[in-house]
Amino acid sequence: MSEVETRGRDRAVAPAGSAGAETAPTAVRIEPTARERDGSFGRALAAAREARGLTQADIAAQMRLHQRQVRAIEEEDLAALPEGPFVRGYLRNYAKLVDLPAEPLLSLLNAKIRPGEPLRAAGENARAVSPIQRMPGEPVSGRVVIGGALVALVVFAAFGWWTMRGEQRQEAAAGMEYAPAVGATPSAPSPAATAEPPVATPDAATAEPAAAAAPSAATAETTLRLSFRDRSWVEVRQSDGTVLLSQNNEPGTVQTVDGLPPYTLVIGNASKVDLEFRGRPVDLSAATSRDNVARLRLE
Numbered sequence: 001m002s003e004v005e006t007r008g009r010d011r012a013v014a015p016a017g018s019a020g021a022e023t024a025p026t027a028v029r030i031e032p033t034a035r036e037r038d039g040s041f042g043r044a045l046a047a048a049r050e051a052r053g054l055t056q057a058d059i060a061a062q063m064r065l066h067q068r069q070v071r072a073i074e075e076e077d078l079a080a081l082p083e084g085p086f087v088r089g090y091l092r093n094y095a096k097l098v099d100l101p102a103e104p105l106l107s108l109l110n111a112k113i114r115p116g117e118p119l120r121a122a123g124e125n126a127r128a129v130s131p132i133q134r135m136p137g138e139p140v141s142g143r144v145v146i147g148g149a150l151v152a153l154v155v156f157a158a159f160g161w162w163t164m165r166g167e168q169r170q171e172a173a174a175g176m177e178y179a180p181a182v183g184a185t186p187s188a189p190s191p192a193a194t195a196e197p198p199v200a201t202p203d204a205a206t207a208e209p210a211a212a213a214a215p216s217a218a219t220a221e222t223t224l225r226l227s228f229r230d231r232s233w234v235e236v237r238q239s240d241g242t243v244l245l246s247q248n249n250e251p252g253t254v255q256t257v258d259g260l261p262p263y264t265l266v267i268g269n270a271s272k273v274d275l276e277f278r279g280r281p282v283d284l285s286a287a288t289s290r291d292n293v294a295r296l297r298l299e
Contacts, residue, residue, distance in 0.1 A: 041091065041105040042076040048098035049074075063093050070094075076112065084113045221278055224257040224265075224298070230272035237264045262299040270294035 049059060056074070060067040072080040073090055081087050091109055095102040226234060228249045236245040238259035245257050251272075257263075267273050267284065270292055275282040277298050287296035 041108040042074040045094050046074040048100050222258055222261055225276040226255045227274040228253050232273050233268040235266045264297050267294040
């Protein structure tokens with residue numbers, strides 16, 4: 001039987017001297033019971049909720065459940081709800097919110113619940129089941145999210161450290177490749193780098209002027225000149241692979257190299273070295289790596 005509101009106007013028998021008097025109108029609200037709802041605890045709860053002007057969303061907010069869980073309780077869709085003990089807890093809390101006795105509803109639930117899960121005794125003073133239960137399909141807990149974020153941070157930090165160490169190892173290897181060992185004695189300059197201009201012999205002095213000038217012009221066209229503003233290690237090879245210069249050079253010194261171009265040069269601490277080839281300055285910045293080592297070929 002659905003909720004009805006009866007208004008009875010009972011005419012009381014008027015005592016002497018008050019003929020025709022009426023009693024005041026009264027309103028009586030009849031709450032639905034499980035039996036009146038044809039053995040359905042869901043319809044009994046829904047009717048009691050509607051009688052109080054509440055929506056499923058209102059019940060879900062007060063019980064801290066999802067609205068779909070409240071709908072599943074009212075529709076008795078047990079497959080969409082958690083295990084039996086949780087459903088009993090939901091039912092007790094729902095009944096308390098709409099002022100219905102829980103025991104008859106639990107009896108109806110016991111008839112429909114999965115076998116092997118006995119209903120708690122009506123008078124049992126057991127701890128109430130928390131209405132906050134995670135249903136299948138709900139988001140994972142905050143602790144899992146936080147734990148995953150922490151693991152990701154650790155992985156990123158380890159990757160960054162490993163990358164930085166790799167760059168440091170590369171820079172150190174570049175320095176070891178192009179710098180001599182500590183305490184090493186600089187190698188002697190090659191004969192081509194330190195050779196003095198030939199002294200003219202009496203026969204050469206009597207030669208024709210044009211013939212004497214030709215070797216000097218050719219030499220100027222193949223000469224390298226390196227000026228060092230700071231300590232720098234340099235290696236120069238000519239076209240056949242012969243090493244013309246391979247040594248550390250002190251600040252303020254100048255090295256002049258003459259050979260057979262094209263030349264292959266490796267210059268450490270390149271930002272502190274000035275290079276000239278064939279009487280013209282050479283810009284080393286385009287050939288200098290971030291470890292301040294220049295590698296270039298001059299033709």
